[in-house]
Amino acid sequence: MPPPTCLLHEVANATVDYVICGGGTAGLALAARLTEDPSISVTVLEAGPPNLEDPKILIPGQFGATFSDPKYDWCFSTVPQKDSNDRVFDWPRGKCLGGSSAINFCAWTKPPAQDIDAIEKLGNPGWNWSEYIKYSMKSETFREASEDQMSIYPHTYDKDYRGMSGPIQTTVPHLAHTVDEVFQRTLVNKGVKAIRDPYGGDITGTWIAAATLDRTSWTRSYAATAYYLPNRKRTNLKVLTSATVARLIWRNAPAGETLTATGVDFIYEGQSYSIHVRKEVILSAGAIKSPQILELSGTLNAGAGIGTTPALSRIGVDQKIDLPVGENVQEHVFLGVSYELSPDRYHETLDSLRDPEFAARQRELYKELKGLYRLGITSLSYLPLSFYSPTSADQIIEEVHRRILDYKNAASLPPGRLEQLDVQLNALRDGTVPDVEFIGFPGYFTPITKPETGKNYITVLIVSTHPFSRGTIHASSPDPLEQPEIDPCYLEDDHDLQILAEAVKFVRSLTDIEPWKSGTVREINPGPSCTTDEEIHEYIKSTQASCWHTVGSCSMLPRDKGGVVDPDLKASVYGTSNVRVVDLSIIPLHVASHTYGMCHHQFRIACP
Template sequence: MPFLSHKDVEHRSFDYIIIGGGTAGLALAGRLSEEPTISILVLEAGPANFDDPKISIPGFFGQVFGNPQYDWAFKSVKQKNTNDKVFVERRGKALGGTSTINRCCWSKPPKTDIDAFERLGNPGWTWNEFIKYSRKSETFYAPTQEQLDHYPLTYDLNNRGISGPIQTTLAPHTHTIDKIMQETLANKGVRPNEDPYDGDILGGWIATANIDPTGWKRSCSASAYLQPNLHRPNLNVLTNALVSRIVFSSELNENGDRTASAVEFLFGDDDRTCTVNVSREVLLSAGTINSPKVLELSGIGRSEVLSSIGVETLINLPGVGENVQEHLGNFISFELDESKGVVHETLDVLKDPKTAAKHLELYGEGKGLLRTSLSSLCFLSIQQCNLPDTPSFIALAEKEATEVKAKGILGLSEQVDIWLEHLKDKNEPDFEIVAIARYMTPMSIPPDPSKSYFTLLALMNHPLSRGTIHAQSKDPRVQPLIDPRFFEREIDLEVILQEIKYIRTWKDVEPWKSGVVREVDPGPKYQSDDELREYIRNDTRTQYHTIGSCSMLPRDKQGVVDPQLKVYGTTNVRVVDISIMPLHVAAHLQTSAYAIGEKAADIIKATLA
């Protein structure tokens, strides 16, 4: 078996050490292990959690949030623009990373969002490359005839992978809210998107899920890229290993670059410090929150940050922990009409122990609610909403873009130009609406538990605000200081405001008009723009889609890695996770993580020739 103890790896040498066995890290490990001549060690801070029903059963998503066996539960500093709220950032702490605890939504960014990476100075990072590697990661299963009889699900097999490790399909349980939402959108003039996996995501559609229909289990990087390859003798895994730093040799090469020689980590409950040597490369896949921390504890980053925690600066790289971007969203809950005998089977019924037990039994038979995931989605531009204050919204965007560029932050001006260009284009998505088949608004409880409710998530995709993530202690057990600076730029809040106002225009459109009784939260007490802004500040939620802390940009524009994902100033350290994404995208991010892992593996394999 490839699972080792710290005694098995201490002072040994491996060709490649992967720091972090998460979504991208295990995709990378699985692909590299296809080369039998190289040895690979994965260091994962969490446990294995293999075949755990809290992970494998899709309908259980959210149940492990806050449980330290599964969730890092990082906390931000108080955010002044959200009335000093502290945000909890859910991240998977186990083999498989956040792919073990997400909502199984398999969505891909628009073509222009990915092509922007190349425009920012990264040759080869284009949509064509992305879709090649995304397809390589996926095996898609078409919906059954039973599903098609129930709902007209559409897809294009030309856009889907047919032989990749991650198993995907359309979730088998289609809620009545799918019909209400998608038909209302169509009647509002929104185009039904028959397959949003070709780079065009505008319109209303039903999302694919990373669920394996042969057993209706979650398909994650641990189950897809690691477990099938455990027989390979060159693939080694050590869990419960918290990396404290990358160790560099004292010699510099002719360009003044440093070479990593080892990785130090804390192991087990007694936090014993161990060292493992590396002969080829260190591949950092600890995620957007932990990857910059590991670099800083290793002496790579802003010199003022490093000196503040007592770490010697080996490589002055000011972009580490900067350019942080996150999706924010607000929940809006509704009561469903059941007066005409329509039964809305929402996930709230699982709160009843007897009903939950019934559905667990049904799940064992390949039936029931627990096979579900996020389903109905809609991506729109502001211009498509035809709201009366759209011109003033665009004027505010132009004003704020000018203000941000005037600050002269290295590398940000080009990002802002692309951001504004996309915002003003009616064919580029500015926001996302997600239907969730349960009551989700945190400000209240369901007024009448005997009735059925559902929630829309109004989600902002392309933030102008930028935050930071930095180590705040030399002790690797101390979480980094996370300051996303939410709503630092007013336009981010205004996107969500426009989105809520657009959703409220649905009330006079069928089948929404006859299928929805009322809006519960924010409800009638929030009517004016200022009232809604206060609602947004108080109840906005992070979507756990943080990127940018190790941005792939030119070094003189606060870049951390080059287009080969190599950390500037090093000869053999790469970052392979979504922290390298320099500009945010309109998508849930696991597909991007897998594509990055797949592409990185090919980049590295090319060096072996």
């Protein structure tokens, strides 16, 4: 196993140009980019272990195998969600080199162009589709499907939308092609547009996605393999693992003056240490930890906490800069509608892996680069409300409009929120921007009942894309090792619930369309006893789960519109001279995409 690039004594009390807090996708991408200049010194502090060459990470097809294991996962959880039957939700996040890219489901998607352009419209010049796609394509090397794959399931793509020389390897994974055929053909027969290539800004339709897999080895391609391992021998790059960032160190300054970070305090094997910077401290600790670090950065030095007065006073931290840190949190949720597949056709689904003997045979096949462990979750469809619920869309849109007018009349929203809601309303009205993602998952994936041995299932996962509900993430105590308090406020805005409920009805309508009609036997969950709107709503509240796509907790917006970091493509924290945030916490309005494809664009905003 390749060792970390440095030991504690090389970092403690050292002085470097840049300290990067967090060794996930954005942090490692940035470290690789900065250290291309040998005169620039960079140290990355990562809270988790290296976990390099770990089969649990590298071998695909083990979806969720690392969740709730503290060797890989932060094991975050939310506070009880009052609009989801007081349930507490697990929020897995990667705690190792590579961050969440080491434990995600390897989905490689990109948002619609309108979603990226919306970020610019909110006051972020340069955050538009043409810039995003240019940098995003630089991050990937795409390998097309093999002839064998094409012979059983045709796959189309446009080379103008795929990167061919970047560090992240993407490809068409092994497909559960019979299940994909049922899902994709049914949607097309329902009137959904088949997308030739979803990576050029138009994702509204149905399509097969790529996955972040290295086709030569059929292993996960993630931040550690793409950005760390190829550059680990650079003498100007040091990475210390098992080092938890506690707080930023500030140079003493009179009240009201700009704060300058001189270094970072971190915890290693239970002891506190410091590292000092000449140029910048860059937070890439993720949408959960980055706000916590900012809020706690005043606990030991001159009362220099950054955040809102209520959040800081609650944990006994004096406020130095008043910013809405930890606010505007947005998160995708999903739920499943599951069906038993007809036994008249052989299906290769993940259900078979519940059989230990079958799973063992598949692991042996994997050694020959064959078998089910190369499977990806790639059969996707993104649809607007006006398509999947034409009878209810106008009513829901009008209700959203009236709600926004009420907010305007009452002036009861935080700064900048109305502008966000107006963007979301316009997207609903537009009819071309997708409001829900539908995933054809090749297996059983609903929590109410248990699958039967020997049977195969398809679960249509319904994913929110532009939630109206807003939550918070705040430090729960002055102790940096304590979990922050996460309150996503799921379904607080009842329009989120209505949009999901209409999606459930749409999935159920597929049973009248071939090949779904003859290819499935029965609906398992929610089941035939769930028929009324109230029962569907209860099913959603009882079964929805997080997608772990959190954004917004350090939003990039004008300061008077609720911004934490500035919009000039540097993402500097307001009121500081040399602190930046480069992870997904800066995205101010959610996008219709799995978020891994957003992380690689971040490095451009933090490079000098």
